[in-house]
Amino acid sequence: MKKLSSTTRLERLHDRYLNGGLDRRNFLGLTAAAAAASGLYLPWAGPALAAVKEVRFDGWGGVVQEAIDKYAFQPFTAKTGIGVVQGTFGDENEIITKAKTSSPGDFQVVHSSGVEYYAKYVAAGMNSEINEANIPNMANVLAAMIEPFRKMTPKLSAVPYDYGTTGIAYNTTVISADEAKAQGAALLFDKKYAGKIGGYDSMVTRVWYAALATGQDPNNIKDMDAVWAKVREQRDLVKKFWSSGAELMDLLSKGEIVVTDAWSGRVAALQQQGSPIGYLDPPGSYAWMEDMLILKGSPMAECEELINFMLDPATSIAVAEGQNYPPSLDPTKVQLTDKIKALPAFDPTGQMKSLTFADPAYWSSHEDEWGKQWDRISKGA
Amino acid sequence: MATRPADIRPTRGWRLYDPRLAWLLLAPATLLIVCFLILPILVMAVYTFFTFITAGVEQSTPTLANWHEFLTDPYYHGFLFKTLRVGVVTSLICGVVGYFPAYFIWSTEFKHKWLLLLLLIVPFWISFTIRTFSWIHILGEEGLINVALLRLGLIDQPLQMLYTEGAVIMGMVHFLLPYMILNVYVSLENIDRTLISAARSMGCTNAQAFREVTLPLSLPGLAAGLLLCFVLAAGSYVTPQILGSGRDALFGNLIYDTIMGQLNWPMGATLSIVLFLVLGSVAALYTRYMGMSQIVKGLGG
Numbered sequence: 001m002k003k004l005s006s007t008t009r010l011e012r013l014h015d016r017y018l019n020g021g022l023d024r025r026n027f028l029g030l031t032a033a034a035a036a037a038s039g040l041y042l043p044w045a046g047p048a049l050a051a052v053k054e055v056r057f058d059g060w061g062g063v064v065q066e067a068i069d070k071y072a073f074q075p076f077t078a079k080t081g082i083g084v085v086q087g088t089f090g091d092e093n094e095i096i097t098k099a100k101t102s103s104p105g106d107f108q109v110v111h112s113s114g115v116e117y118y119a120k121y122v123a124a125g126m127n128s129e130i131n132e133a134n135i136p137n138m139a140n141v142l143a144a145m146i147e148p149f150r151k152m153t154p155k156l157s158a159v160p161y162d163y164g165t166t167g168i169a170y171n172t173t174v175i176s177a178d179e180a181k182a183q184g185a186a187l188l189f190d191k192k193y194a195g196k197i198g199g200y201d202s203m204v205t206r207v208w209y210a211a212l213a214t215g216q217d218p219n220n221i222k223d224m225d226a227v228w229a230k231v232r233e234q235r236d237l238v239k240k241f242w243s244s245g246a247e248l249m250d251l252l253s254k255g256e257i258v259v260t261d262a263w264s265g266r267v268a269a270l271q272q273q274g275s276p277i278g279y280l281d282p283p284g285s286y287a288w289m290e291d292m293l294i295l296k297g298s299p300m301a302e303c304e305e306l307i308n309f310m311l312d313p314a315t316s317i318a319v320a321e322g323q324n325y326p327p328s329l330d331p332t333k334v335q336l337t338d339k340i341k342a343l344p345a346f347d348p349t350g351q352m353k354s355l356t357f358a359d360p361a362y363w364s365s366h367e368d369e370w371g372k373q374w375d376r377i378s379k380g381a
Numbered sequence: 382m383a384t385r386p387a388d389i390r391p392t393r394g395w396r397l398y399d400p401r402l403a404w405l406l407l408a409p410a411t412l413l414i415v416c417f418l419i420l421p422i423l424v425m426a427v428y429t430f431f432t433f434i435t436a437g438v439e440q441s442t443p444t445l446a447n448w449h450e451f452l453t454d455p456y457y458h459g460f461l462f463k464t465l466r467v468g469v470v471t472s473l474i475c476g477v478v479g480y481f482p483a484y485f486i487w488s489t490e491f492k493h494k495w496l497l498l499l500l501l502i503v504p505f506w507i508s509f510t511i512r513t514f515s516w517i518h519i520l521g522e523e524g525l526i527n528v529a530l531l532r533l534g535l536i537d538q539p540l541q542m543l544y545t546e547g548a549v550i551m552g553m554v555h556f557l558l559p560y561m562i563l564n565v566y567v568s569l570e571n572i573d574r575t576l577i578s579a580a581r582s583m584g585c586t587n588a589q590a591f592r593e594v595t596l597p598l599s600l601p602g603l604a605a606g607l608l609l610c611f612v613l614a615a616g617s618y619v620t621p622q623i624l625g626s627g628r629d630a631l632f633g634n635l636i637y638d639t640i641m642g643q644l645n646w647p648m649g650a651t652l653s654i655v656l657f658l659v660l661g662s663v664a665a666l667y668t669r670y671m672g673m674s675q676i677v678k679g680l681g682g
Contacts, residue, residue, distance in 0.1 A: 123435060123437060371436070375642060379628060
């Protein structure tokens with residue numbers, strides 16, 4: 001049976017009305033129904049049936065996202081016509097909360113904090129299944145970075161994109177490089193700098209550095225009481241636990257704090273702006289990786305196309321130079337620039353053995369209990 | 382047979398002041414309130430009985446564990462009382478500081494009074510977060526006050542003003558003051574000025590006329606402003622986050638941390654319902670004794 005268009009249907013109705021086949025009330029009623037059906041159909045069904053024109057991305061904002069936008073998203077849109085709608089977060093748990101309260105597909109690509117967070121998405125059933133054949137540039141990604149993800153889900157939902165460390169940043173007009181090196185993690189607990197110390201408002205970072213300061217392995221803590229005592233000791237010395245990269249940079253550049261644990265890329269950005277800030281990765285410094293995660297319900301083909309574009313060596317190198325974090329590209333396969341080789345945390349071997357990452361299984365098993373305890377300690381408990 | 386007045390004669394089955402018409406007009410607002418206020422609160426209330434499994438994962442298996450934790454853990458009680466205390470202090474400061482500008486605007490002979498009222502609204506043109514962040518540049522160690530005092534030689538070391546409870550209260554007073562001024566101003570505007578003239582003609586001094594006539598008649602506006610400031614301050618979480626240290630957190634920050642940080646929705650929902658009930662009770666008490674109409678007047682300008 002041939003399907004009638006709305007126009008044909010209305011024309012036939014009009015003919016029947018003119019020929020006396022319909023009374024006025026029925027004609028107006030049917031016309032209104034047809035018009036309403038067209039009105040309801042067109043605005044809603046149109047976009048759903050059309051090809052995807054936009055991909056949603058959520059990241060860390062600031063200089064990091066500016067670099068991604070400038071060197072990856074804008075060229076991607078120019079090439080494909082697919083726009084990238086962007087959102088930001090200060091703490092990745094925010095995006096998990098938002099995704100939970102939204103329909104699948106509302107949030108699509110997330111600049112996620114590596115394996116620890118990957119475990120959370122998987123536990124909440126938010127992971128998708130990437131068709132790796134659609135991301136040929138994955139061949140250049142460090143195998144050592146992909147492996148921990150594949151251990152959790154053989155079908156990946158994320159592709160590693162960059163890595164960095166949370167080391168120690170210090171104001172060089174107050175603290176010398178020699179003093180920083182000699183003290184290492186203990187610098188963050190030095191009473192001499194009470195009221196001028198900062199720290200990331202995150203359980204993992206707080207526990208990690210307290211473990212280092214008590215001489216323990218952060219991935220196998222034996223004396224948790226000693227760690228919490230150290231966390232409390234530091235809390236009383238700290239001026240402000242910062243909660244975003246922008247806040248970290250503001251506190252350091254304005255001299256509100258003279259020493260803090262800090263994200264390597266943000267410190268590099270400050271140094272490039274001429275701020276007198278030094279950076280040190282003490283033994284056992286907290287290393288982390290970030291990935292581009294595709295959430296369940298996303299338009300997979302377009303998201304995969306975007307990630308493949310982002311992993312293109314030229315794009316990835318430009319982004320890395322802009323955001324000051326080394327890319328996930330294997331330096332034995334891709335020629336990286338001198339600027340990238342000079343970035344903090346850069347591993348020229350591609351083996352990642354010189355960096356200490358958090359053991360995802362160990363940290364996931366303590367996340368709930370330690371997260372709650374840190375929230376309380378941070379509020380004076 | 383008695384004839385109906387013309388204005389209530391039925392027209393096509395409808396009468397003027399027809400109850401069906403009233404319901405029809407109320408329907409959109411009722412629908413919005415039910416869908417976007419009552420239903421979400423009910424969903425939150427149901428969530429308080431869910432079982433937390435791990436971060437971001439909960440089960441609908443009913444449990445009283447969340448309520449038990451709230452009722453037995455002094456950590457939550459301490460923050461609840463602190464929040465109420467900070468709310469009361471903030472609203473009292475707003476009351477004292479806000480009354481005078483309202484009185485001035487009301488009593489001034491300046492012919493462009495609208496300009497003064499416009500000045501009250503101007504701050505709302507700038508984002509609340511940016512206005513709060515601006516205090517960092519005023520109260521910080523490198524901020525305006527410390528730099529000025531240091532250069533004048535009045536202090537040797539910068540004063541610790543930022544990341545304190547005082548800074549949090551200051552930030553909230555800054556944000557809430559226009560609400561207080563508008564409420565008091567509306568209340569003053571409703572006063573019949575001949576009453577003050579009468580008091581003066583009967584021998585009252587200006588101060589006595591203010592104390593005996595103006596102040597008592599403006600009290601409903603002041604009370605409405607106090608309630609509004611208290612509820613908004615006690616429910617605040619952004620200002621303590623930006624201007625306070627961890628110790629200066631309010632109950633709203635506990636809710637934020639529990640839901641957004643620990644991803645423990647059942648406990649976060651429990652804390653949210655607690656704050657809703659406490660602040661709702663205060664508003665209900667106010668309505669019982671003062672009436673809500675004053676707040677509506679204040680907000681309407």
